[in-house]
Amino acid sequence: MQTPLFVQIMHLDKRLTACADLVYGRTVADIGTDHAYIPIALVESGRCGRAFASDIHHGPVERARRNVAEHGLSEKITVLCVPGLQSTEFADCDDIVIAGMGGEMIASILKEGRDRIRANARLILQPMTKPERLRAYLWEHGYRTTDERAVYEGERIYQVFAAEQTGRNTPYTRAEALIGKRQEGDSAYAALVQKTIRTLTARTDAKQGAGRDAADERELIAQLEELL
Numbered sequence: 001m002q003t004p005l006f007v008q009i010m011h012l013d014k015r016l017t018a019c020a021d022l023v024y025g026r027t028v029a030d031i032g033t034d035h036a037y038i039p040i041a042l043v044e045s046g047r048c049g050r051a052f053a054s055d056i057h058h059g060p061v062e063r064a065r066r067n068v069a070e071h072g073l074s075e076k077i078t079v080l081c082v083p084g085l086q087s088t089e090f091a092d093c094d095d096i097v098i099a100g101m102g103g104e105m106i107a108s109i110l111k112e113g114r115d116r117i118r119a120n121a122r123l124i125l126q127p128m129t130k131p132e133r134l135r136a137y138l139w140e141h142g143y144r145t146t147d148e149r150a151v152y153e154g155e156r157i158y159q160v161f162a163a164e165q166t167g168r169n170t171p172y173t174r175a176e177a178l179i180g181k182r183q184e185g186d187s188a189y190a191a192l193v194q195k196t197i198r199t200l201t202a203r204t205d206a207k208q209g210a211g212r213d214a215a216d217e218r219e220l221i222a223q224l225e226e227l228l
């Protein structure tokens, strides 16, 4: 396809902006890219010189190809149709973004593709559900997590964080797996802990009200309160 004469400039929403902001390297892969908004924004702004936009399904891959072409970036962004990290191209990437999928799915992509991830690659992760499963995988497989961000959009809070290999496992509590470890100078952390406690308390009260055992949830709430 020809480079269009009038390229659109990509604007990301808050969730995707938070992911893009954590990309530090020059070559990035976006796994499960769908629309390819993150690679387009990163290359268009000059933050990255090269990118891979990859998805398992043909529909998203076609959408990504069309968007990349419309932005005149087909020579700098390679669009791939592969499951997870199953391409040798990813071994050259400084940063790997996996956003908008469940935490268990992201963990399984990382586990299956572990041989394709460079030792010093940075992972930028945004689990939509079960963040605790993803952090548990990372902390039990030699990664440390950094740059925890809570992104507020309407009623929703999205968790975004980075991970780097250290070769050492990290001890953790269930509460930390759920919302991340406290970071120096993170003023949003307390708000996230409080909101999580409120949500969990409402769910736990409803469970107990229905006559079901909620000891597990109560223990998790107590752990969360210790983080305040």
Ligand SMILES: C[S@@+](CC[C@H](N)C(=O)[O-])C[C@H]1O[C@@H](n2cnc3c(N)ncnc32)[C@H](O)[C@@H]1O
Residues within 6 Å of the ligand: 031, 032, 033, 034, 035, 054, 055, 056, 057, 060, 082, 083, 084, 085, 098, 099, 100, 101, 105, 109
């Ligand atoms: C909800 S979209 C998220 C799109 C984008 N990353 C975002 O955060 O807005 C999830 C995408 O992941 C893709 N996907 C699901 N499982 C995948 C896998 N194992 N490997 C690659 N892509 C996958 C889906 O086809 C879909 O396009």
